[in-house]
Amino acid sequence: MRIGGTAHGDSPRPSYRRELGIWLAVFAVYVVLTSIEWSGRQRAAVENSRWLFDLERSLHIDIELALNHWLVPREGLRAAANYEYALTYIVSSFGLLVWLYLRRPATYCWARASFILLNLVSLICFAVYPVAPPRLVADLGFTDTVVLDRTWGSWGSPLVSHVNQLAAMPSLHIGWALWVSLILAAIASRRLSQTVSGLHVLVTLLVIMATANHYLIDAAGGAFVAVASVAVTRPRADGSAHWVAATDALLRRVGPRLAAPQVGGVVLLDSDRVPSRPGQEGQVRNAVEEVVRTHVNETPRLRQRRSRPSRLRQPRWVHHRDLDWSWHVSEDTLASVDGEAPLHALMAQVASTPLPRDRPPWRLLVVPGRGGRRPAVIMVAHHAVADGLGAIAEALAAPESP
Numbered sequence: 001m002r003i004g005g006t007a008h009g010d011s012p013r014p015s016y017r018r019e020l021g022i023w024l025a026v027f028a029v030y031v032v033l034t035s036i037e038w039s040g041r042q043r044a045a046v047e048n049s050r051w052l053f054d055l056e057r058s059l060h061i062d063i064e065l066a067l068n069h070w071l072v073p074r075e076g077l078r079a080a081a082n083y084e085y086a087l088t089y090i091v092s093s094f095g096l097l098v099w100l101y102l103r104r105p106a107t108y109c110w111a112r113a114s115f116i117l118l119n120l121v122s123l124i125c126f127a128v129y130p131v132a133p134p135r136l137v138a139d140l141g142f143t144d145t146v147v148l149d150r151t152w153g154s155w156g157s158p159l160v161s162h163v164n165q166l167a168a169m170p171s172l173h174i175g176w177a178l179w180v181s182l183i184l185a186a187i188a189s190r191r192l193s194q195t196v197s198g199l200h201v202l203v204t205l206l207v208i209m210a211t212a213n214h215y216l217i218d219a220a221g222g223a224f225v226a227v228a229s230v231a232v233t234r235p236r237a238d239g240s241a242h243w244v245a246a247t248d249a250l251l252r253r254v255g256p257r258l259a260a261p262q263v264g265g266v267v268l269l270d271s272d273r274v275p276s277r278p279g280q281e282g283q284v285r286n287a288v289e290e291v292v293r294t295h296v297n298e299t300p301r302l303r304q305r306r307s308r309p310s311r312l313r314q315p316r317w318v319h320h321r322d323l324d325w326s327w328h329v330s331e332d333t334l335a336s337v338d339g340e341a342p343l344h345a346l347m348a349q350v351a352s353t354p355l356p357r358d359r360p361p362w363r364l365l366v367v368p369g370r371g372g373r374r375p376a377v378i379m380v381a382h383h384a385v386a387d388g389l390g391a392i393a394e395a396l397a398a399p400e401s402p
Contacts, residue, residue: 013105019112026116033123034167045130045166049137051114052169052215061217064134065141065211072143079149081207085173089204093176097182104187111183113244118179118229122170122222130166135212142212170221171214177204180227186234195386204316235316264351264362264380267367284375285331285366292329292364294375301385305360331366343367350378361385 056062069077069093069218097115100108135144181197208214302319332346346367355361361382369375 012099013256019101022112022116028120029120030123033127035275036127041130041166045132046137048130049168049215050140052217053134053137053140056215056217064209064212064215067206068134068142068145071210071270072148075149078145078211079091081211082145082149084203085207085211085213088200089173089176092180092200096180100183105333106185107183107187110235114183114216114233117233118175118226119172121225121229122167122172125170125221125225126167129169131218132166133168133213134215136165145211155331168214169218169387170223170225171208171218171223173208173220174215175202177228178223179203179230182226182230186230193215202219202223202360205310247382262351262355262380262382264347264378266347267377267379269375269377282331282370285329288366288377289325289329293325296323299385302360302362307359318331324359328362329364329366331368333368347378350380355382 053062055065056228071081093115097108131351134140134142135146143372149277176199178201181194181201184194184197205219208219209216269288301317303320303323305320307316307318346365350363355363363380365378365380367376367378
């Protein structure tokens with residue numbers, strides 16, 4: 001016997017017009033922040049770059065110059081590194097976003113939010129703390145591999161000569177590459193894809209230093225922003241949790257004023273398999289609870305509740321660790337008396353009482369059989385847990401005994 005429906009597993013794909021609007025707005029913010037100029041910005045970026053280089057030397061982690069000198073004489077590998085730097089982080093990040101939008105809309109929503117947060121935080125850092133890449137600080141001894149090979153599409157090349165080059169801290173190359181790995185890990189993707197993504201992060205780390213585009217500290221900054229962005233935006237629940245759908249949020253707000261936004265039904269149990277014997281009160285309820293405990297993890301929404309309302313963030317489904325089984329599966333013996341009226345009255349009362357918001361929105365009320373009547377289970381759940389047709393289908397498919 002389970003409560004289930006379609007709401008917990010699938011999520012509607014966001015409108016592509018709305019998504020296009022969001023990404024255009026992000027691009028507009030990018031244009032505004034990268035166009036900020038102030039007197040002495042170039043000088044400050046070079047000074048900040050030298051300071052980071054000196055800090056790494058004092059910590060004995062200044063490996064960039066050695067990597068750069070190793071790469072420069074190897075022409076084929078140098079050209080490959082330049083193109084890796086120019087293209088792979090973009091292809092992997094936007095490729096993952098498109099795949100999530102088409103195949104996993106619920107995951108796409110919070111992944112998109114984390115990606116936008118990652119970029120906005122980085123853009124603010126670029127605006128207030130400009131850092132020149134090592135290749136633009138002439139007296140440090142680095143060779144600019146982009147200029148050496150005239151790499152198409154890379155920073156500093158004519159194709160993107162208009163972009164902000166004083167943006168080494170944090171490294172968005174590492175930020176984007178690691179973001180892909182974090183999202184793949186969060187959705188429990190195949191081991192092969194996670195391994196390839198992890199190798200991409202490692203190769204990108206070596207490339208950004210060997211091509212004299214970033215310091216190791218820049219990479220650490222990019223990794224920190226990526227991890228923080230995913231941690232802040234990811235729903236605090238298992239992999240099935242996601243943002244509360246707009247219809248569910250609306251019904252949560254207006255439902256109690258109109259009618260309880262929940263569905264329910266009654267299941268009659270096989271009295272021969274769960275007999276009601278004198279002196280063994282609660283045995284039917286205990287049998288029902290045992291079955292529900294067995295199947296509760298098959299429907300993730302049964303262990304989730306809505307997060308507390310906030311004016312700053314859309315509500316989410318969050319994991320509820322400890323279910324109050326005495327409430328979720330309770331018993332009522334008064335409706336077991338002769339006649340149908342008490343049972344009908346109980347059904348009406350349960351169905352019309354709004355479910356509390358501090359726990360997963362579902363409940364089973366067991367009515368033991370009396371006088372030859374079959375035991376019954378009254379089911380009620382918020383429509384986000386089970387829609388009407390889904391609940392009926394599950395009830396019909398359930399075995400007659402718990």
